Amino acid sequence: MHLRAEALILSVRPHGEHGAVVRAFTAAHGMQPGYVRGGRSRALRPVLQPSNQVLGTWRARTEEQLAALTVELLHSCAPLFGEPLPAAALAWVTALTATTLPEALPFPRLHAALEGVLAAIEAAPAARGWAVALVRYELLLLAELGFGLDLTRCAVTDATDDLAFVSPKSGIAVSRAGAAGYEARLLALPPFLQTGGEAGWDDILAGLRLTGHFLARDLLTGKGAEPIAARERLVDRLLRAVA
Structure with a gap:
């Protein structure tokens, strides 16, 4: 497995004495986890900040193995x-x-x-x-x-206008007419x-x-x-x- 892609850092978890397991979100390959050697170091902590954009390189011998990940900072949200x-x-x-x-x-x-x-x-x-x-x-x-x-429609009347609530059970909208008497049980x-x-x-x-x-x-x-x-x-x- 060898992948190189831009990614958004989503989470960073300590692993071992100095490393970190990072989950990063790529456009074409979805969520990709990886182990960053020295990820808890002073140099890498500002890079591995959730919401930062990085260029990541993942390498692993098999698909089942947690890939080794190296990162280059592209954009920081630190401020x-x-x-x-x-x-x-x-x-x-x-x-x-x-x-x-x-x-x-x-x-x-x-x-x-x-x-x-x-x-x-x-x-x-x-x-x-x-x-x-x-x-x-x-x-x-x-x-x-x-x-x-x-x-898009009322769960009670099937109307498509005057939708003002949502059923917390079904997740379907409810119109004002359909909600009459039950407003307190619904979500706005x-x-x-x-x-x-x-x-x-x-x-x-x-x-x-x-x-x-x-x-x-x-x-x-x-x-x-x-x-x-x-x-x-x-x-x-x-x-x-x-x-």
């Missing part, structure tokens, strides 16, 4: 980790992707969307500039992994997820509650506490920003 909100967003979106994606399967749309989210965070560290992109990324991740929501569907464009804080937080419900139920169960904690930190900091 963003000095700001609480961008840092929380980067930590969450990389942890989510690293935790949920299977290895070695290409997800080109997801890779392009993740690059877009990272670019949006870098271009506009204020959350209003990237939160909408983050919610859309979470929805795309659900869809790419087989848990997509149906936001913010308009920007249907019409596009910018969104206010209330809609952004509603979008995060919507995606958060299905991520926790369908993708993160049994995956450990770290991804959930990363998302809780992000939402907490967003709520502080709104207050």
Whole structure:
């Protein structure tokens, strides 16, 4: 196995005394794990920062063996980790992707969307500039992994207009008429997820509650506490920003 490709660093785990196991996301070859010798050294720690873009070279004698990985830094997001909100967003979106994606399967749309989210965070560290992109990324991740929501029709009336809620069980939209009397049991569907464009804080937080419900139920169960904690930190900091 010999692979050379640009990749986004998603996670870094200590391995042995000095090394690190890195999971990196490539456009054509999906998630690729690799062992970086000296990955915990002073020279490599800034390179192996989740969200950084690198040129990686993976080498292994067999497909089953964990490949040895060497990296060259192409672009660093390190300055963003000095700001609480961008840092929380980067930590969450990389942890989510690293935790949920299977290895070695290409997800080109997801890779392009993740690059877009990272670019949006870098271009506009204020959350209003990237939160909408983050919610859309979470929805795309659900869809790419087989848990997509149906936001095109009402689960009760089959209508395609005036959709304002989503069933937390089926993941299908519900119109205002179809939701009558049951609104408290449903998740709000913010308009920007249907019409596009910018969104206010209330809609952004509603979008995060919507995606958060299905991520926790369908993708993160049994995956450990770290991804959930990363998302809780992000939402907490967003709520502080709104207050």
